[in-house]
Every structure is written in C-alpha cells, then in structure tokens.
Amino acid sequence: MIEIRFHGRGGQGAVTSVELLALAAIAEGKFAQGFPSFGPERRGAPVLAFCRVDDRHIRLRCKIASPDVVVILDPSLIRIQNPPADLKPEGIIVLNTPKTPEEVRRDYGFKHTLALVDANKVAREVLGVPIVNTTMMGALIKATGVMKLESLEGPLKERFGPLAVKNFNALKTAYEQTVIEERRS
C-alpha cells in the first residue's frame, strides 16, 4: 500500500486531487481511498487530504500518520506545518517550488527524496489560473509511478468537463518538468 498526504490551503484543490487519484487508481483495477481531513476548512486555511492505493481492499479508516509521500501544494505551509515530520525515511516530498534541489535542502533542511516542480508557473501558463492541484498530480506520478498519467483522463473529464483537456495538459507538463533528487543520508 502507498499512502499519500496532500498539504494545501482551502481552495487549492487538495481534496479534489485525492478524489481524482483514487478514482484513477480504481479505474486501473486497484483499490484506493480518497478523503479529506473533515475539519471546518475554509478558503486559505491549511487543509489535509489523504489517498491510499493498494492491490487489495483497504480496511483502514484513520488519517495517514506515517505517509510514503507528502505533496505540498503551498510552500508557505512548510514553516507552520513541517509536512515531512512524520514522513517515512524512504518517503518522497513532492513540492511546488521554483527552487532548485540545493536551495530546497538549504532553505528547508529536507533530507528525503525530492520531487520539485514550479506548479504555479505551469498552472498559470497552461491553465491560465494559479490552481495547482492537477498540476501537482503530474509531479506526484513522476515521483512515484503510483498510476499511469492516462488513467487520470477519465476522472478529469468527469470532474472538469470541457476544462479537462487543459488540466490534463498541465498535469503532463508538470510530469515532464518535475526534477527528482534522491534522498541524502
């Protein structure tokens, strides 16, 4: 089982991301869960969302306390939440940032494997709006291979209708631009 935790702010689409990922994984014949942290979330406030993917029925109903991957939609959350605090040692940080791996390690002290993409830039260029959730799914898939990019086409179409094509392009662009750097011991 792979457990993924999204860190975002209300309105950035963290909950939509985990739902779409779960739907895509299920469409591949896998088992998955996508669910929010069920708090009194509101626009701009920190939000958690969770996704589990497995080859068998998932029996857990708790939050993800020790994730394999954290996806950080908004780098301003790093100082207030420290998302990788409980990330597994071999886990991956997927981060929306214009910074290089060296800068990220220097500025945030991250030791884990990094998957970095300037999702704000991609979203602005491809979608025309700085909504980074679908973009960051591309980075997540590049970093983990948890599912095929194409598997998201159906769920995106279902959710976004005519806007699905743009969202899928943003996801593909982010996939191509994501920089991976292995963890430092």
Add this chain to the structure above:
Amino acid sequence: MAHRVGMEVSIAVSHAVQMSRAEAIAAYPITPQTHIVEHLSSMVANGELDAEFVNVESEHSAISTCIGMSATGARTYTATSSQGLALMNEILFIASALRLPIVMTVANRALSGPLSIWNDHGDIMAARDIGWIQIFVENGQESFDHSVMAFKIAENHKVLLPTIINLDGFILSHVVEAMEFPEQELVDKFLPPYHPRFSLDPKNPVTMGAFAMPEVYTEVKMGHQMALTGSYDHILSVWKEWGDLTGRHYKPVEKYKTDGAKILLLTMGCLSEVAEVAVDEMRDAGLEVGLLKLRMWRPFPFADLRKAVEGAELLIVCDRALSLGGAAPPVLAEVRSAFYEMPNRPRTASFVIGLGGRDIPPGVFKDIVAQAQAEAQTGPTEEYHIFGVRG
C-alpha cells in the same frame, strides 16, 4: 454483469436508493448526511429518478412527511445525522408503531454539545428504543448492498417495520472507494414494487394512528415487539437471497479469525475493519485474539452472540457512545444482559473509543487488548474505560 465503480460512499448510497426505485423522499440536509440527499434531489430534478422529493424545513417535518407518504403506499426514503435524528425522535416511534416500511440512512455523528460534526454512535444509541430495525455497515460495498436490502426487509408483509442503515459519518460516508454495482435488472428482480398491506386510500378508508385506551396499548406494544424480534428470520432470508445473487453474504454477528481465540474484540460499523488489521498483527505476534463484528443491532441477535463467544475467556466490547451515569455504555449493557444467565460466559472488558471523531488507527485495538489482558490478572480499575482520554 455487475460493474466496478469508484465513488464517494454517500453518492453510492444515493444510487442504491435510485436503483431501489424509491418513490417518495423527504429530507433535510445535515452534515455528514448531506451528499446523499443532495444527489437524490438532483436525480429527481434531472428526471433520473421518478420520485416525489419533498423539501422540508426540519428533520421533524422530514420524518413526518415520510410517514404520510409511506402511509399512502409509496416506497419511502430519508437520511439524517446526529441532531437531525434527535429532532425526529418523537416521530420515529410513531413510524414504527404504524408499521410503515420507511428506509433511513443515518450517517452517524456525535451529538452536541460540545458541537461536533464528527463520527461516533451517540446519535443512534439515543434512538435505540424507537422500534426500528437497525443495521450497521463497514464499508462502501456494504453501504450500497444494505441500502437496497433494507427496502426488501422493511416491506415484507410479515415485517412492515422501518429500517435504519447506520453508516459512519465522514470516515465512511465521505470516502471515495471501490465498489461493485449490480445491474438494474438484478435489483428489479430482487426488489419488486412495494405493495402495501394497508394504505391511505379514499376509496377504502382506514384509520392510521388512532389512540389506544389502556385496555389495548399493552397489546399493541406486544405486537410491535413480536414483529421486531420476528423480523430476524426475514432479515436473514433477504440477506441470503442477496448473497446468492451477488456472492456477498452477511450475518448478524460476523466472525473474524475467532478460531481458538481466548480473547475476542467486539466492534460495530467501519472501525470493525480497522480492528481486523489489528487482529492480523496480533495473530502474527502469536496472540490468540479474534474479532466479532456486530452488524444487527435491532433486533439484537442474542443467540448468535451467545454462540459466537463459546470458548472465549474474555470479550472486549468497544463502544462508540456513552451512557452517562449509567451502568455501562450501550453495547456493553446489551451484551452483558445477553450473557447474564449463561453458564461459562466470558468475562467482559469495556472500552469507549472514537468519540466525536477521535482518530482510531489499528494500534488503538492492540493497546486495548494489552490493557484488558493486564486487567484480567489484577481486576479492572474502572467499570468501563474511556480510552485515550487525557486527564
């Protein structure tokens, strides 16, 4: 052929109600039940479900309207949670006494106060004695299956009792997960149109909801009690029929790895599957622990439970609600009553967990078993434990 879908469980329940061809719905939105009735409302508005959807101003009106619609012979559905169920309370007793086969989903949520939108079983335990059939489900698939089966159970002329399907709020209702949907054809074959035994019809007038003099009230209540306990066999036959059609079989008390278990956990609702994970880990570590999952809450499956604990030395009951100032939390109280006259009954230990949405990972069940084992030697320190409470 059945097909596999990924869907939020709430939405799956609304599809189950649609595929059951509900004819009348009255509901008031309340978190975390809202998505269910929102989607049903859309289905009716879009012509995808041929039903009357009555918007009402409160849950009291919702259930009252359901009573009226069910009395006319319509297949009737509603859903609620927490304060909504509490606001329905006085009418819930009337629905069952009138023997109206309304089906209701309760997306279980804590009762105020303090105000909490999160999951526990406080709402349904406060409505324990309303005379309805009450079933708990563990996952999305069961939520779908039992929503369909509930209509068939409730509408059986030997039953004619309203039925509640309890579905844990948020931690089950709001999760996108994989399920299998049957074909409409199969549902239609399984669940034919509802033919009421009696209905409100100007051509054939009947009285429903008459008052009862002291000479008959007791007899009517006795009849209600006999109907509810007697519904047991019919529930099982409906579950068997569904199991034969879909391959998914259900029992009043589900057993998990109970062979040779000296210690048994007892859970209800979707935390049962979390407990399974803990049991797997404890079994791997050589502990003789098993799990009983109580699916049927009303009528209470006394005989099944007594049989299920044979050979066990300790039964650890996990409640999701309190009975403040009482002898025991609700499930434990019931279980102890079931065992009192039983020779060789197991000892019981009691833990209240997951109140108001407190997160329950598998480790909680392992901690509970460890504590119960220790106290089996020394005797319990308290009548029951509110697990993990901070001092």
